Amino acid sequence: MHLTEKRIGFIGTGKMGESLIRGILASHSEITLNASDVYKPALERLNNELGINVSTDNTETIGDSDVVVLAVKPQILKGVLAAIKDSITADKLVISIAAGVPVAAIEDELNEGTRVVRVMPNIAATVAEAASAVCAGTNATDEDMEIALEMFQSIGSAITIPEKLMDAVTGLSGSGPAYIFPVIEALADGAVYEGLDRANAITLAAQTVLGAAKMVLETGMHPGELKDMVTSPAGTTIRAIRTLEESGIRAAFMNAVIESSTRSKELGD
Ligand SMILES: NC(=O)C1=CN([C@@H]2O[C@H](COP(=O)(O)OP(=O)(O)OC[C@H]3O[C@@H](n4cnc5c(N)ncnc54)[C@H](O)[C@@H]3O)[C@@H](O)[C@H]2O)C=CC1
Numbered sequence: 001m002h003l004t005e006k007r008i009g010f011i012g013t014g015k016m017g018e019s020l021i022r023g024i025l026a027s028h029s030e031i032t033l034n035a036s037d038v039y040k041p042a043l044e045r046l047n048n049e050l051g052i053n054v055s056t057d058n059t060e061t062i063g064d065s066d067v068v069v070l071a072v073k074p075q076i077l078k079g080v081l082a083a084i085k086d087s088i089t090a091d092k093l094v095i096s097i098a099a100g101v102p103v104a105a106i107e108d109e110l111n112e113g114t115r116v117v118r119v120m121p122n123i124a125a126t127v128a129e130a131a132s133a134v135c136a137g138t139n140a141t142d143e144d145m146e147i148a149l150e151m152f153q154s155i156g157s158a159i160t161i162p163e164k165l166m167d168a169v170t171g172l173s174g175s176g177p178a179y180i181f182p183v184i185e186a187l188a189d190g191a192v193y194e195g196l197d198r199a200n201a202i203t204l205a206a207q208t209v210l211g212a213a214k215m216v217l218e219t220g221m222h223p224g225e226l227k228d229m230v231t232s233p234a235g236t237t238i239r240a241i242r243t244l245e246e247s248g249i250r251a252a253f254m255n256a257v258i259e260s261s262t263r264s265k266e267l268g269d
């Protein structure tokens with residue numbers, strides 16, 4: 001059974017729900033997507049722009065779906081689960097993308113035996129470049145994991161991990177795009193300071209980040225080795241590297257990942 005044979009329902013069409021919907025539709029235009037939210041204008045916009053089925057009634061969306069993606073905030077997930085429990089019948093696969101919320105906490109709110117998969121994607125799903133990690137719940141079958149991996153691999157890359165590493169993944173790739181957007185803005189600021197116009201500065205900054213990422217992924221070389229390829233003796237780059245190191249760039253990014261992971265753990269308490 002492939003993803004395209006499944007009807008997918010989204011509970012919550014906020015930033016991440018919409019990002020997933022757009023990414024999945026871009027790679028599977030024929031797929032049936034249903035979505036519900038408490039905010040009607042957002043649903044109407046999605047219906048108008050993308051032609052997906054929408055409802056303000058979560059149970060209606062679930063009734064019409066084989067796979068149910070939970071895309072509401074972690075803080076309200078428990079209440080949402082209590083309200084939809086009876087509509088999550090044994091034939092449905094539940095996928096949660098809620099940061100920090102353990103599979104066990106979701107299973108506890110649903111009927112015994114419910115098949116749950118937990119995923120941490122990121123906002124780059126919008127452009128089919130998400131980095132996602134997937135882990136199986138107690139009752140998830142091999143086919144459930146295949147469906148989840150197919151879904152998230154269709155909108156970027158997706159790996160399988162043990163659940164204990166989900167907080168680390170949340171700190172790295174779940175939150176990660178938000179660490180890089182200010183980097184792009186700041187790189188552009190530097191060039192604007194030196195006289196480049198803003199639009200060109202942002203284009204060059206973003207393409208530089210994209211190109212560097214692609215080199216890591218496609219050459220398989222260590223990032224340090226790639227850095228050395230750019231860094232000529234007594235050249236321009238090493239002057240910049242020294243000032244970045246003096247600013248504590250490595251500790252700053254390491255600490256960002258660790259802080260986000262810590263918050264993810266707190267959300268699960
Ligand atoms: N924003 C991101 O980059 C990422 C978010 N996540 C996770 O995705 C989930 C959603 O996050 P965002 O989209 O950022 O939040 P959001 O606040 O943009 O979206 C949540 C949506 O849920 C809707 N909602 C509230 N109560 C509801 C109910 N009872 N039934 C149906 N819909 C309801 C809201 O109206 C809103 O549209 C969270 O659990 C978050 O941890 C995971 C990875 C990345």
Ligand SMILES: O=C(O)[C@@H]1CCC=N1
Pocket residue numbers: 099170174175
């Ligand atoms: O900030 C958050 O809590 C969510 C989870 C990962 C990215 N955004």
